[in-house]
Amino acid sequence: MIEKLTVTPDRVLSNKQLACCRSHCGLPIHGSKILIYNNDDVQQEPLVLTGHHREISAMTFGKRSRPVTLCSASPDYIIVWDVELCQKRTQEGKVAAGKVIGTLLGEVVHLTFCYSDERVAACSGATIYVLSSKRQEVISTLTGHLGPLTSAEFCSWNKDLLVTTSEDRTFKVWDLKAEVVVYQSFVLSASPLLSVCFSEKDNHLITGSKDGQVWCFSLKDDHKCQLVTKMDLQAMEKTHHLRQKSAGNVTTQQSACQNNHETSKPVLNMAFCGSFSQTNSDRQKDNSWFCIGSSDGLYVVDVATSELLTVLYFRDHPNLNIFTAGSWSVPPGCASTMVALVSSVFTPCVVLLELPLCDLVRRRTCSEGFSVFPSSPPLLESPLNAELKKKEPNHPKKKGGVKEQPLVFHSKVKSSGYTSAPRKIMFSPKTNVQKVSSSKKKANKSIGLIHRDYPADSNAPTNMCIDLRVSSKQVSCLQYSGDGKQILCGLGDSSVLLYKSSLTGKPTACIGHDKPVGSVSWSLNRQWWLSASEDQSLRIWTHCNPEPAIVVGKSMFSKPIRSAQFYYLDKFILLGSGPSLLLYLYNVDMTHDDIKRYEQRSIVKLARSFTTTTATEITALSAINDFFSYIVLVCGSDRSIQVFDMNKGTVVSTLPDAHSRAIHCITQNKGPVFSTQTPDSHNLFLTSAATDGVKMWDLRTLRCVQRYDNHLNRCHPCSSAISPCGRFIASGSEDHCAYVYDIRSSTYLHKLQNHSDTVLSVAFNPSTPELLTGTLDGKLRLFHPSSGSYLTHNTLAFTALHSL
Template structure:
C-alpha cells in the first residue's frame, strides 16, 4: 500500500521535468530558478533553499555516494551542490552556493551521476556532455543522434560504459574511454524514455512511450542480445484475467486502449531481506500506477493503481523518480495535469509481502457436493487389454515309428469327373451398405487441407453447458 508522506505544490506544472529524490531527501524547483530540498526522514526540519540559477531549472538529480551531492541544470549553468555543506552555511547565516561545472550547454533534459559521483552525464538536444563533478571541465562530447536525447545512464559495474536513449527510437552503448559506440540498437516501436541496468544478471531493459519493453543481455564485449520483449498492456490483461479466475469473478475485458508509457524503471536486486526468487523483479512507474514485473518469467506480479488509493494527491503521473532505502521505496511523482508533486512511500517486505503471502496461500473449499450431472462425477472407464489369447501349440510328444503307413490317395480309384460347373445360379442383388456417419473420425485429417469451417453435426444433449468431452474411439 502506497502512503503519501508529502504533498508539494508548485507554481507551474512539472509533468515533463526531471525531479530528484534519494533515500533521505527530495528536491523540486520553485519560482522557476530556485531549488527547494526537503528532508523527508525528518519533516520537522526546514527545507533548504538553493539559489544561483539565472534561468529556469529544467533537470536535477542526486548522487550515489555517502556525501550527498545534488546536480541541477538550466540553460545557463550546470551546478553541483553539497547538501550538508549548504546546510551548515545556512545555519551560519551565509548563502549556500555550489560548484559550476558547465555553462551555456543549452536546454538540459536529463542528468545522471556515475556511481562514484566523479562524472555527470548531461543530455542537451542531440548531444551528451560528460562533465567533471568537481570543476568546470568538459571531459568529452558524444554526438550522432538524429533526434533529441531522453536519458543517459552510467553502467553500475563499469564507469566507462554509458547507455543513452533518444527520440530517433534507438539506444546506444558508449565506450567513454575510447569515445566509441559499442552497440547501436535496431529501430524500436516508439522512442525510449527510461533505461534500467541490472548489476547481478547484466541485463539492460529499456522502456518506450507506448508501453513496450526490451530486455537485452550484455556480454563482456557489451554486445546486446535480445532476450525478451514485454508489452505492459498485454501483461496487465493477463494479470487481471488471472486475478479474476482466482477470485471467481467473470469480468469482461474492456476494449479501451489506454496509453501506458514506461516513465521510470528500478531494480529490486539491492533490497535486503528479499528472497532469491524476487531478486529478478523490477518496478515500472507509469501514468496510472506502479507495476511490478518479474524478468525471469516476463509476467506482471502486482499493480498498485492510483485509483485504488483515493487519498493520494496524484491520479495521473507525468514523471517518476524511484529511490531505495533499506526495505523502503520512495517515489517522487508529479501530476500530469496539475502543479502538484507527491512523495510516496512503500514498504516492500511488509506491504507487498502480505499481498504475496495471501495470494500464495489462498485455498478454496466447496460448500456443497457437485451435482449428479457434473463432469466431476464422471469416472474414466478402464481400458480392457486387447492382447491376443495364446493358442494351444503342439505339445511335446514322444517320437513313434509305425511299420505301416496309409497312403493319401494312391490306393484309391481315380475320379472320373473332376469339375461340374453350376449353370442355374441366381444372382442376388448387392446389399447397400449403410453410410458411416463417423467415418471421418477414424481417419487422419489431410495435412494439405485447410482447417474445417463447415458445421457437420449439431447435437442437443442437455440444457446446461457442456464442460467436458471424451472421445472413446
C-alpha cells in the first residue's frame, strides 16, 4: 500500500459515504463543503465546491470516465456537479455551481449512479428515490424494506433493475419500469447487509454483511436469484494463512498477530478489480477478482473459486496514518493498480491509497511446473522401471531311467463319454449353405470398427431415456470402458455388474466381495477390470471367466481400499489403503487348469509403497492411465491434496485445506480417444467434498480455478465427472437430482430431477453424448441430449452399412 494523500477533516467521517474514481477523489470538509483532488497530482490545489447549507452525508462519482460527474447529498439538497466544468470556472475566477436534482429528501446515507449516468438512486431511511441527473425530477419512490437502507446499485447489464440492501438483513431486486419488487431475499445473516456489487461476466450479484459474510447470487433473466456460493472472510483468511505458512511465506510476527487477534470483518465496500473498459456499448471485466474493503485492510477474492488471493493489511504498513477503517470507496481498477479512499473509524483522518496488484497478477500467472505430461524419460532408479519376473516351472532333471508319470497328462480333463446318450446319426450333411460375398464380409467387419468423433458442439444430456433398477442397494461407482460400449456398476450389495452401454440385455454379475464395492476400473485394453471393496480386498476380472483372475486378499491390507485403478498403460495397479499408496506389478494368466482350478495362476507383486507426508488416511486418488504420466493425485483425510511424482517416488507438492471437509472424489480430465482437447486441458481436475461443493483445480499452478456448489451434498459421497468434450461437468446431489454445469460458469445449466433417491454416481460415455446416473436405492438412469442430431451406435452402424 502506498499512501498518496492524507487529509485531516474537522470531524470523523467513518459513517459517511466518500467518493473516489480512478481520476479524482472527494470528501466533505467543514460540514457543507466538498474537496476534490486529482489522483494523478495530489499536490495540486484541490477544487472546493460550495452549495450545500447542511452537513453532507453521502457522495459518489458517476460510472462514466468522461465527463467526470459527482453527486453529493445533504438533508437540504442533492446536487450533481460537472467536475471538469467546475474546475474550469474556478480557474476563470467564477463561482462553480452544480445542478440541484432533489430537495428535502432527508438524510441520505448512500448515492449511486446508473451506468449511463442518467439516473441517481438515493437511499434515505427505508425509502429509495430514483432521480434524474439532468433535471430536478423524482422518477420513482420505492418503499418496502423493514429497516433503514444501507446501499443500492444499478444492474450493470439491465438498466431497469436496481438492487438494495438494508439493515433488515435482506436485499431486494426492483423493476424500475413497473416500480415493483421482482425478488426479495430471505434473511441472510444476523447482521445488517452493508454493500452490493455486480459481476457482469457471469450475471452475478454479490452482497456482504457486517459480520464478514459474503453471498454470491446468479441474477437470471427471469429475475429469480439463485445462491451460487457463500463465503466467510474469517474462514477464508485462516485457510489463506495456513497455505502461506505451509509455503513458508508467513513471518513469525504475522502469525503471532493472526493468533492473538480475531476481529470481525465487516464488508464495508466491494468493487471488481482487473482490466475494465467502460463505454456506452462495451463493459467488460477480464477476471472474477473483486476487492472487499474491511476494517483491517483490503481483501482480494476470486469469486469463481471463493478463494482469498491476498490480504493487504494496514498493520503490515506502519507508515500509514490509518489503522482501522470506518468507510471505503473503491472504484473498479485496472489489472496493475487500484486506488481507494479510506476514512479512519476513530480519528478524523482520510487517506488516498494506491494498491499495486501487479505482484498478485504475477503470482497468479506463474506456473510451478507440474503437468500430467512427462518432460523427461524415467530415471534409472524410478519405481516405474520395476519389472515383474515371471516364475518358470521347475521340471525335475532327467538322470536317466523312466520316471513315474501322473495318471492325467493334460490340464483339462475330457469326459470319457460313458454317461452320454448313444449316437443315432453319425453324420449329418449341411444343406442350403449360401456363400457370403467378400464385400459383405468386409462390411460386416467394418461395422464394429466405425466410430464417430465425439460431437464437440452437442447439447448436454438432459432427456431421460432409460430408468432401470439394478439392485436394492446403492450404486457406489460407475465407469465406462474406453470404447464406451460397456459400463461397470459397483454396488452396495458387494457385487459388480457389467452392462452394455445401452443397458439392454442381462448383465454379467461378478460376485466375490463380502462388503460394498467402492471402486471399479477398466484396463486400457478393455480385456479385464478390477474392483476394490471395503472388505480390504481387490479383485481383477476377465470377460471369459466368472471367477476373478487375481485376488489380493485381506491379509495384505490393514485398512479398507478407498480407491484403486490401473496405471501407466496397465503396467501397474495403483491403490490407496490407510496412509499408504501402493504400486503393484501384476500378470493376468488366462489359462485354466481343471485339476488345480482353485490355485491362482496370475501373479501380483508389490513394486513400491509410499506414505503420505502427514500420515493421514487416503480418501481418494487419481492418475492418468491412457498415456504415460508420472503424476498421481492423492487426497487425505486432513483435507489436503498431495502430488506424487512417481518418477522420483516422492511428494513434490502439498495443498493443505483444499476443502472444508475431507475429499471423497477426485476426477481428472483424461481426454478420451473420441474427442480432441487442448493439451493444457488435461491438467484440470475436480475434487468433491461434503458441504463444500465441487472445485476445479489447475495442476500447473495448484490453484482452484472454478467452484460449483449449486447441488446439495451434506453427508453422502456424491461423485462428479467431466464430459469428453470438456464443456460440461456433472455432479450427483442429495436432493434427488443430478446437476449439469457449464465448465466456465459456477451456475448450473440443467437440473435433472425426479430421481428416486440421492444421486451418488455420475459418468459420461466417452464415445457418445450420454450421461449415466446411479442412485442410493440402486437405480440407473441414462440421459441423451435434447438435440435431434444425436445418433445412437446402432443408427450409425446401420447408416454406415447402407453407404457401403
